Amino acid sequence: MIFKYLLPAKNGEEYTMQFLLEVVDILTNYVRKTFDRSTKVLDFHHPHQLLEGMEGFSLELCDQPESLEQILVDCRDTLKYGVRTGHPRFFNQLSSGLDIIGLAGEWLTSTANTNMFTYEIAPVFVLMEQLTLKKMREIIGWPNGEGDGIFSPGGAISNMYSVMVARYKHYPEVKIKGMAAAPRLVLFTSEHSHYSIKKASAVLGFGTENLILLKTDERGRVIPADLEAKVIDAKQKGFVPVFVNATAGSTVYGAFDPINEIADICEKYNIWLHVDGAWGGGLLMSRKHRHKLNGVERANSVTWNPHKMMGVPLQCSAILVREKGLLQGCNSMCAGYLFQPDKQYDVTYDTGDKAIQCGRHVDIFKFWLMWKSKGTIGFEKHIDRCLELSEYLYHKIKNREGYEMVFQGEPQHTNVCFWYIPPSLRLLPDGEEKRQRLHKVAPKIKAMMMECGTTMVGYQPQGDKVNFFRMVVSNPAVTRSDIDFLIDEIERLGQDL
Amino acid sequence: MIFKYLLPAKNGEEYTMQFLLEVVDILTNYVRKTFDRSTKVLDFHHPHQLLEGMEGFSLELCDQPESLEQILVDCRDTLKYGVRTGHPRFFNQLSSGLDIIGLAGEWLTSTANTNMFTYEIAPVFVLMEQLTLKKMREIIGWPNGEGDGIFSPGGAISNMYSVMVARYKHYPEVKIKGMAAAPRLVLFTSEHSHYSIKKASAVLGFGTENLILLKTDERGRVIPADLEAKVIDAKQKGFVPVFVNATAGSTVYGAFDPINEIADICEKYNIWLHVDGAWGGGLLMSRKHRHKLNGVERANSVTWNPHKMMGVPLQCSAILVREKGLLQGCNSMCAGYLFQPDKQYDVTYDTGDKAIQCGRHVDIFKFWLMWKSKGTIGFEKHIDRCLELSEYLYHKIKNREGYEMVFQGEPQHTNVCFWYIPPSLRLLPDGEEKRQRLHKVAPKIKAMMMECGTTMVGYQPQGDKVNFFRMVVSNPAVTRSDIDFLIDEIERLGQDL
Numbered sequence: 004m005i006f007k008y009l010l011p012a013k014n015g016e017e018y019t020m021q022f023l024l025e026v027v028d029i030l031t032n033y034v035r036k037t038f039d040r041s042t043k044v045l046d047f048h049h050p051h052q053l054l055e056g057m058e059g060f061s062l063e064l065c066d067q068p069e070s071l072e073q074i075l076v077d078c079r080d081t082l083k084y085g086v087r088t089g090h091p092r093f094f095n096q097l098s099s100g101l102d103i104i105g106l107a108g109e110w111l112t113s114t115a116n117t118n119m120f121t122y123e124i125a126p127v128f129v130l131m132e133q134l135t136l137k138k139m140r141e142i143i144g145w146p147n148g149e150g151d152g153i154f155s156p157g158g159a160i161s162n163m164y165s166v167m168v169a170r171y172k173h174y175p176e177v178k179i180k181g182m183a184a185a186p187r188l189v190l191f192t193s194e195h196s197h198y199s200i201k202k203a204s205a206v207l208g209f210g211t212e213n214l215i216l217l218k219t220d221e222r223g224r225v226i227p228a229d230l231e232a233k234v235i236d237a238k239q240k241g242f243v244p245v246f247v248n249a250t251a252g253s254t255v256y257g258a259f260d261p262i263n264e265i266a267d268i269c270e271k272y273n274i275w276l277h278v279d280g281a282w283g284g285g286l287l288m289s290r291k292h293r294h295k296l297n298g299v300e301r302a303n304s305v306t307w308n309p310h311k312m313m314g315v316p317l318q319c320s321a322i323l324v325r326e327k328g329l330l331q332g333c334n335s336m337c338a339g340y341l342f343q344p345d346k347q348y349d350v351t352y353d354t355g356d357k358a359i360q361c362g363r364h365v366d367i368f369k370f371w372l373m374w375k376s377k378g379t380i381g382f383e384k385h386i387d388r389c390l391e392l393s394e395y396l397y398h399k400i401k402n403r404e405g406y407e408m409v410f411q412g413e414p415q416h417t418n419v420c421f422w423y424i425p426p427s428l429r430l431l432p433d434g435e436e437k438r439q440r441l442h443k444v445a446p447k448i449k450a451m452m453m454e455c456g457t458t459m460v461g462y463q464p465q466g467d468k469v470n471f472f473r474m475v476v477s478n479p480a481v482t483r484s485d486i487d488f489l490i491d492e493i494e495r496l497g498q499d500l
Numbered sequence: 501m502i503f504k505y506l507l508p509a510k511n512g513e514e515y516t517m518q519f520l521l522e523v524v525d526i527l528t529n530y531v532r533k534t535f536d537r538s539t540k541v542l543d544f545h546h547p548h549q550l551l552e553g554m555e556g557f558s559l560e561l562c563d564q565p566e567s568l569e570q571i572l573v574d575c576r577d578t579l580k581y582g583v584r585t586g587h588p589r590f591f592n593q594l595s596s597g598l599d600i601i602g603l604a605g606e607w608l609t610s611t612a613n614t615n616m617f618t619y620e621i622a623p624v625f626v627l628m629e630q631l632t633l634k635k636m637r638e639i640i641g642w643p644n645g646e647g648d649g650i651f652s653p654g655g656a657i658s659n660m661y662s663v664m665v666a667r668y669k670h671y672p673e674v675k676i677k678g679m680a681a682a683p684r685l686v687l688f689t690s691e692h693s694h695y696s697i698k699k700a701s702a703v704l705g706f707g708t709e710n711l712i713l714l715k716t717d718e719r720g721r722v723i724p725a726d727l728e729a730k731v732i733d734a735k736q737k738g739f740v741p742v743f744v745n746a747t748a749g750s751t752v753y754g755a756f757d758p759i760n761e762i763a764d765i766c767e768k769y770n771i772w773l774h775v776d777g778a779w780g781g782g783l784l785m786s787r788k789h790r791h792k793l794n795g796v797e798r799a800n801s802v803t804w805n806p807h808k809m810m811g812v813p814l815q816c817s818a819i820l821v822r823e824k825g826l827l828q829g830c831n832s833m834c835a836g837y838l839f840q841p842d843k844q845y846d847v848t849y850d851t852g853d854k855a856i857q858c859g860r861h862v863d864i865f866k867f868w869l870m871w872k873s874k875g876t877i878g879f880e881k882h883i884d885r886c887l888e889l890s891e892y893l894y895h896k897i898k899n900r901e902g903y904e905m906v907f908q909g910e911p912q913h914t915n916v917c918f919w920y921i922p923p924s925l926r927l928l929p930d931g932e933e934k935r936q937r938l939h940k941v942a943p944k945i946k947a948m949m950m951e952c953g954t955t956m957v958g959y960q961p962q963g964d965k966v967n968f969f970r971m972v973v974s975n976p977a978v979t980r981s982d983i984d985f986l987i988d989e990i991e992r993l994g995q996d997l
Contacts, residue, residue, distance in 0.1 A: 016532060047623075062624075062628055064631065066875050068872075074873050078608055081624050082611075086620070088613050103520065106610060110524070110527060114598075117585050126545065126547070127582050130551060130559055134560065157858060179708050179709050198833040202856055205675045208705025210676050210680070317615055343967075346947070359656065362807070364861070376571050377503055446840065
C-alpha cells in the first residue's frame with residue numbers, strides 16, 4: 004500500500020482513517036511509555052551509527068515511494084531513537100514535560116494547518132491570540148491589559164523584537180535610512196543573560212561590541228550601580244544608551260535581576276527597559292512567587308515563553324509591548340496581496356504586518372486550550388509545585404557529602420546549580436589540579452547517563468567556574484522520587500571517577 | 501472529568517487514552533470533511549460575533565478549569581469556525597492542501613516535543629535535517645550537495661538569513677562593530693518581489709531606502725539591464741552594492757526572474773546573489789519545469805519553502821547557502837550552557853549556533869516523511885499536475901467573455917491573474933470610472949464567496965493595476981471540476997455587480 008491510495012484518492016477515506024489510526028496507536032504507545040519510569044529516557048546512538056542506518060531504518064531519501072507499512076516503521080523508529088523530553092527523569096532543558104491537553108492542541112493545530120497572518124484564514128486563532136496576550140498583559144500589570152504583542156518562534160526572536168521596537172521608538176528613521184541615521188547606540192544586559200541579546204545586537208546591525216555586559220552579584224543578579232556607572236560612562240563617550248535588558252530567571256542560575264532598581268535608572272536616562280522573562284515569566288502566575296518580578300509592570304516590553312515554565316509544547320513564546328502601535332510601526336510594509344484594506348471584515352484583526360515573519364505558525368491554540376483546561380489556578384499550582392521540588396533538591400544536597408553549591412542560599416527559580424565531587428577529589432587541596440579534574444566530572448557523568456539512558460541533566464561552566472550541573476524542574480510528572488533518583492544516579496556513576 | 505485525571509496522574513493512563521482518542525475522532529472527522537466537496541470551505545463570522553461568543557463556545561480564559569467534555573467541545577468549535585485550508589476549493593494562499601502523511605508527521609513531531617538546537621535532544625531530527633538539506637542542495641545543482649543551510653520559521657526569515665549572510669561575507673566586522681563599520685550598502689530586488697526583502701532591510705539596519713527596486717517586464721520578470729544600470733548608478737554615488745535578490749516564482753504573477761543574466765551581473769560586480777524560491781523552488785523537483793530556474797546553481801543562497809508548492813504542512817522553509825561556514829560564522833555566539841565542546845558525541849552535529857533562534861521547532865520530520873512516502877518522483881508528479889491545472893484554467897478563461905488577463909501568455913507558475921468584468925462594466929469605455937468600478941469587483945465577489953463559504957481565492961492590486969484575482973494551485977486534491985466551480989462561482993456572484 005502506498006501514499007496514493009490515501010485521500011484525496013477516490014475511495015481513499017477508509018485507508019486514510021486506517022493509516023491515521025495506526026499512527027495514533029504508535030503515538031499513544033509512546034505517550035504511555037513516556038510516563039513509565041521503567042522506560043529509558045533515551046536510547047543513545049552516535050551520529051555515525053544512525054547515519055549508517057539501523058536495522059530496518061534508513062534516513063536516506065529515494066526517488067521511489069516507500070510503502071505505508073514502511074512509513075509506520077519509520078515513525079516508530081524515529082521515536083525509538085529520539086529523546087523522551089516528557090519523561091519524569093528528563094531534566095536537561097528548561098522545556099520539558101508532555102502535557103496531554105497541549106498535545107491534543109498541537110494535533111488539532113496541525114490538522115487545521117493554517118497561518119496566523121490574517122483573520123481571513125485563521126479567524127479563531129487570531130482572536131485567541133489577541134485575548135491571551137491581553138490576559139498576559141493584565142497579569143504583567145499593565146492597566147486594563149492595554150498594549151500590544153505577538154507570539155514568535157521562540158524567546159530569542161521575542162528578545163530580538165524588543166531590541167527592534169526600542170530602536171524604532173527612539174530612532175524611527177532607522178527603518179528607512181538604516182543604522183547610519185542614528186548615533187552610536189549601546190545596549191546593556193547582564194553577563195548572565197541569555198545569548199540571544201548578543202545575537203540580536205549582531206543581527207540588527209548594532210554590533211556585539213555595543214552590547215555592554217553588566218556585573219552581577221554572587222547569585223547572578225545584575226548590580227544596578229554597575230548599570231548606572233556604565234550608562235554614564237557610555238554617555239560621556241558620546242554613545243547613546245537605548246536599551247536595557249533585565250533578566251527574570253536567568254538560564255543557568257535562575258536569577259531575577261532587580262527590576263524596580265533597574266527601572267529607576269532606565270526612567271532617569273530615558274532608556275527602553277526590556278524584561279526577558281522567557282524562563283521566569285511563568286512565575287507571574289503564582290501569587291507566592293510573582294514578587295520576584297516586582298517592577299515588571301514598569302518594563303516597556305516583556306518576553307515570556309509559556310513553552311518553558313508553563314509546560315506548553317514547543318514552540319510558544321510571546322513578546323509583549325506596553326505601548327500600542329510600535330510593533331506595527333516598526334514592522335509594517337503593507338503588502339497589498341495579503342493585507343487588502345478593502346476586505347469585508349475589520350482588518351485591524353489582520354496582525355501579520357506587525358511580524359517580521361510573513362507566514363506564522365499557530366502557536367496559540369495549545370496554550371489557550373491548556374489555559375481553558377487548567378484555569379489560571381492550574382498554572383499557579385504547577386509552578387508552585389515545581390519550585391517546591393527544587394527546594395527539596397536544594398535542601399537535600401546543600402550539606403550532603405560530595406556536593407558543593409555554585410551559589411549560596413535558596414534558589415530563586417527551579418535552577419539548582421551544584422558540583423558533585425567524586426571521592427577521589429574530595430581530599431585534594433583547592434587549586435588548579437582540582438579545578439581541572441572537577442571540570443571533567445560533569446561531562447563524564449552526563450555521558451554515562453546518556454549511554455545508560457536513565458536520566459538527563461544539563462551542565463556547563465560559567466565565567467571562571469568549572470563545569471557544574473544545572474538541575475531544573477518544569478515537568479509536572481516529576482516527583483520527589485525522581486529527584487532522589489537523579490542524585491542516586493549521579494553518585495552511582497560518579498563515585499569512581 | 502478535568503485535566504488532573506490525565507497523565508501524569510496516578511492511574512491516568514486509561515483516561516488519557518480515552519481523551520486522546522476522542523480528540524482524534526474529532527480530527528479525523530474534520531479530515532474526512534475537508535476532502536468532501538459538499539462541505540463548506542468556511543463558516544464565516546465577523547470578529548465581533550466570535551468575540552461575543554457563539555453558542556457553547558467562549559474564547560474567554562478563566563481562573564477555574566473547564567471539564568474535559570467542554571475541552572472537546574472547544575476543539576470541535578475551533579475547527580467549525582475556522583477555514584478548511586485543505587479543501588479542494590480553497591485557493592486563497594500559496595500554501596494549501598492537507599497531506600495525510602505530512603499530517604501524521606506533524607502529529608508525531610508534536611508528540612516528540614523536542615528542539616532542534618542540539619543533537620543531544622533531537623538526534624534523529626538533526627540528522628534528517630542534514631540529509632534533506634544536502635538532497636535539496638544536490639537538486640539545486642551545487643557540486644556533491646556541498647554547502648550549508650537550515651530550516652527556519654518561514655520564507656521571510658529565510659530571506660532575512662540570506663541578507664545577513666551576504667553582509668557577513670562582505671563585511672564580517674559588522675557582527676562586532678555594527679553597521680557603522682561598513683560603507684553605505686545597497687540591496688536590489690524586483691518591484692514584484694516579496695515584501696520580506698524590504699522587511700529584512702529594515703530589521704537588519706540597512707534601511708528600506710537602501711533597497712533599490714528593479715523594473716520588471718510585462719510578465720513581472722526583472723529586466724537585467726535595469727539591474728546593471730542601477731548597480732552602476734549606486735557605485736557612482738559611492739554606495740556599495742552587496743546583495744541582489746532574484747525571485748523564482750513571484751507571489752502575485754508567479755514570475756521567474758532570469759537568474760543566469762542576473763548572475764552574470766552579480767559576478768561582474770562581486771555581489772551576493774540570492775534566489776527567493778519560496779514559492780517557485782518546488783519546480784526544481786520537476787524535470788519538465790526546472791528550466792525556469794536555470795542558473796540557480798550560480799546563486800550564493802536560495803530560499804525554498806516545501807510548505808508551499810510541495811504541499812508540506814506549515815511551517816517548512818529552508819535557507820540554503822553555497823559556501824560552508826558562513827551561517828556559523830555569522831550567527832555563532834558559543835553559548836556555554838547549550839553547546840558544550842566536551843560532549844561525548846561529535847558536536848559538529850549541534851547546529852543551533854547557526855541559527856538566530858535558540859529553541860527551534862522541528863519542521864523537518866513531516867517533510868522527510870513525505871519524501872519517503874512519495875519519493876522524489878511523487879513530488880514531481882504533484883508539481884506537474886498543479887501546473888497542468890493552471891494551464892487548464894488559463895486556456896479556459898483567456899478568451900472567455902467577461903475575463904481579461906492581467907498579463908499575456910501562459911503563466912510560468914500556477915499563478916493565473918485575471919479580472920472578471922461583470923456585464924454592467926463590459927460596455928463602459930476604458931477610463932477612470934471603469935477602473936474605479938472594476939477595482940471594487942474582486943473584493944465584492946470575494947466577500948460574497950466568504951459569506952457563502954463555497955470557495956476562496958485571493959485578489960490584490962499591483963502597481964497601477966486595479967484589484968484582480970490571483971488564482972494558484974498547490975493542493976493535490978484539486979481537479980478540473982474545482983477550477984470549473986471557481987469560474988462558475990465568480991460568474992454567479994459577480995453577474996449583477
